[in-house]
Structures are given as structure tokens and as C-alpha cells.
Amino acid sequence: MSKPKTPPRLRFESHQIDKVDATILEALDADARLSMADLGRLIGMSAPAVSERVRRLETAGVIRGFSLDVDTRALGYEIRALVRIRPFPDKLHLVEKLIQETPQVIEYDRITGDDPFLARLVARSVEEMDEVVKTFCEHAVTSTCVIKSSSHTRRLPPLHGP
Amino acid sequence: MSKPKTPPRLRFESHQIDKVDATILEALDADARLSMADLGRLIGMSAPAVSERVRRLETAGVIRGFSLDVDTRALGYEIRALVRIRPFPDKLHLVEKLIQETPQVIEYDRITGDDPFLARLVARSVEEMDEVVKTFCEHAVTSTCVIKSSSHTRRLPPLHGP
DNA sequence: GTTGAAAATAGCACGAA
DNA sequence: TTCGTGCTATTTTCAAC
Numbered sequence: 001m002s003k004p005k006t007p008p009r010l011r012f013e014s015h016q017i018d019k020v021d022a023t024i025l026e027a028l029d030a031d032a033r034l035s036m037a038d039l040g041r042l043i044g045m046s047a048p049a050v051s052e053r054v055r056r057l058e059t060a061g062v063i064r065g066f067s068l069d070v071d072t073r074a075l076g077y078e079i080r081a082l083v084r085i086r087p088f089p090d091k092l093h094l095v096e097k098l099i100q101e102t103p104q105v106i107e108y109d110r111i112t113g114d115d116p117f118l119a120r121l122v123a124r125s126v127e128e129m130d131e132v133v134k135t136f137c138e139h140a141v142t143s144t145c146v147i148k149s150s151s152h153t154r155r156l157p158p159l160h161g162p
Numbered sequence: 163m164s165k166p167k168t169p170p171r172l173r174f175e176s177h178q179i180d181k182v183d184a185t186i187l188e189a190l191d192a193d194a195r196l197s198m199a200d201l202g203r204l205i206g207m208s209a210p211a212v213s214e215r216v217r218r219l220e221t222a223g224v225i226r227g228f229s230l231d232v233d234t235r236a237l238g239y240e241i242r243a244l245v246r247i248r249p250f251p252d253k254l255h256l257v258e259k260l261i262q263e264t265p266q267v268i269e270y271d272r273i274t275g276d277d278p279f280l281a282r283l284v285a286r287s288v289e290e291m292d293e294v295v296k297t298f299c300e301h302a303v304t305s306t307c308v309i310k311s312s313s314h315t316r317r318l319p320p321l322h323g324p
Numbered sequence: 325g326t327t328g329a330a331a332a333t334a335g336c337a338c339g340a341a
Numbered sequence: 342t343t344c345g346t347g348c349t350a351t352t353t354t355c356a357a358c
Contacts, residue, residue, distance in 0.1 A: 029232065030227075032195060037333060045345090047333075052344085063232060065192075065194075066194035066195045067194050068187065074223045075179070082280060110312070153229060154268050156268070157234055157284045197352060199351075200352095331352100334350085334351070336349085340344085340345080341345095
């Protein structure tokens with residue numbers, strides 16, 4: 001009797017990563033420019049082995065990319081704010097386009113609840129912030145709050161391997 | 163007559179970066195693992211030159227670090243949510259500590275307005291999300307909304323050089 | 325800023341567990 | 342499959358200019 005075929009076993013189909021991958025993710029999250037050699041030394045593996053693991057994490061979509069953590073304040077953007085945006089009737093798409101095209105908006109979420117959007121924006125001054133918010137106010141009800149401080153960098157949730 | 167002494171001119175004291183630095187930031191923001199050699203070819207400079215510019219951007223605090231963009235969904239966290247948190251009287255510090263110690267909270271902001279905190283959390287299910295929120299509810303009034311979708315990665319604001 | 329040389333690294337083929 | 346070794350091309354780093 002032939003052995004029953006198991007479906008092709010994708011390593012991440014069960015959303016499970018092992019401890020080595022978890023360590024890799026944590027290390028690269030702390031410093032995405034670590035060399036594969038250093039990473040290998042860190043976890044006791046050869047550079048090609050970790051390199052292939054990183055590549056697999058990329059193709060599996062776990063690692064979406066490698067990015068910069070920029071301090072917008074050091075660039076002169078003294079103000080950070082969160083703006084909840086509730087477009088007027090039939091203005092949803094227009095407002096979303098406006099949000100996307102506003103360069104001071106560095107990130108936004110489409111959310112459930114009364115306000116469909118939450119935008120994170122930066123500005124060089126309260127005046128600039130107000131100008132940006134005013135452009136939204138032409139087509140939406142907005143609610144703005146200034147960020148006093150933040151957790152410094154977005155961190156990883158628990159990574160539990162088998 | 164002796165030349166009047168100009169104060170030591172820090173490049174970023176005026177929060178101004180030149181076009182080359184702006185290009186470097188944009189390129190590294192898109193792919194933080196670009197080699198200095200590639201970066202140099204991109205902007206028409208030698209590798210040591212870009213390397214030093216990147217180092218200066220780091221010491222100036224413009225570049226805070228190099229990080230990973232991880233898709234939490236690929237790790238099994240199906241739910242992302244934003245929770246506004248208003249601690250009960252005298253519970254502000256306790257709640258902030260709780261927020262910090264909750265591993266599903268990947269980021270939070272201290273903000274102005276009625277709700278002092280906004281936390282971004284991930285969860286493997288609605289049930290897990292509810293469990294996390296419940297722990298906050300013991301010491302605070304909360305308001306939760308689920309994220310339907312997001313702008314994919316946080317982008318840079320305008321970088322205008324001289 | 326650039327160039328050039330030395331050390332470190334990345335990427336590949338191959339063989340072993 | 343996954344990892345290790347050995348090789349070569351590339352990159353990083355440091356020096357001198």
C-alpha cells in the first residue's frame with residue numbers, strides 16, 4: 001500500500017514559527033542591518049543557514065520588509081497628532097483619497113465604529129497641524145488629539161514556537 | 163582684525179537636511195538593508211561617503227534605528243485593534259504599567275483629550291482581544307475599535323532640503 | 325568628497341545529517 | 342529538508358589624499 005500523500009507542508013501555514021525564527025525576528029527587529037554572519041553567531045548557526053531562514057520568512061510574508069525608524073522631531077516636525085475622521089455622507093472615498101494625498105499623514109487605519117478613519121500626522125507647528133485638519137473639515141467631522149509621548153518603537157507580539 | 167568665530171555648525175541643528183540625505187532616508191525607508199555601495203550608486207557617490215552620511219544621520223538622531231516590518235497576520239494574529247483607555251481616578255500609572263506589560267499591545271501613545279492612552283494591539287481572535295481589553299476594564303473605561311485595514315507601512319513626511 | 329587595499333561578508337554549489 | 346563547508350564576488354572599513 002502506498003503511503004498517503006501529505007499535502008505540501010508549508011512551514012508557516014499553521015502560523016507557527018520555531019524558536020530560531022523567533023530569535024531571528026527579534027534580533028532583526030532590534031537591528032535590521034545585522035549581518036547574516038552576526039545573526040548566525042548570535043544563534044549558533046552558519047551564515048548561509050540563517051540567510052535562508054530570513055529569505056523564507058520573507059517569501060512566507062512574515063517579514064514584509066526592512067525599514068527605517070526615523071525621528072520626525074529631528075526633522076523639525078514638533079507636533080504629532082491623531083485625527084479621527086468621519087466623512088460627510090457620500091464623501092467617504094473622497095476623504096480617504098484626501099488622507100492618502102496629505103503628506104503630513106504618515107499612517108492611517110480604516111476602523112470600525114462611528115469614525116471610519118484614524119490618521120496619524122506630523123506637523124512643524126500647531127498652525128500647520130490646524131491647516132491639515134482644516135482641509136479634512138471641509139468634508140468630514142474630525143476629532144484631533146495631540147500625542148504627548150509614545151512607546152518608542154512598535155514591538156513584536158509574542159512569538160511562540162512549537 | 164580676527165575673523166569672528168561662528169559657533170560650531172551642527173548640520174541638523176536647524177532641522178534641515180539636504181537633498182542627498184533626503185534621498186538616503188527615502189531609499190533606506192523603502193529597504194533598510196540596501197548596501198552602502200548600492201546607495202552610493204543610486205545617488206552618485208562613493209560608498210564611504212554615503213556610509214558616513216548615514217552614520218551622521220544616526221548620531222544626529224534622525225535615524226533612530228533600522229527595523230523590521232513584520233506582518234502580524236502571518237504570525238496568526240488575525241485581529242488588530244485600537245483601544246482608547248481612560249483610567250479610573252488615581253489609576254493612571256497603574257494602567258500605563260499594565261499597558262506596557264501587555265504583550266499584545268505593540269504600540270501606544272499618551273495623548274491629550276479625555277482618554278489619556280491609545281493602544282494598538284493584536285490578537286489571535288476576537289476572544290483574545292476581549293480578554294486583553296477586559297484586563298484594562300478593571301481599572302479604566304475603554305473604547306475599542308477593530309482595524310479593518312491600514313496604510314501598509316508608515317511613510318516619511320516631506321523632507322525638504324535647502 | 326574620492327580612491328585603493330585589507331578584512332569581513334554574502335551568495336552560491338556541494339555534500340552530510 | 343535543513344544545515345555546514347569552501348569558494349568567489351561583493352561589500353565594508355580604514356587609511357591617505
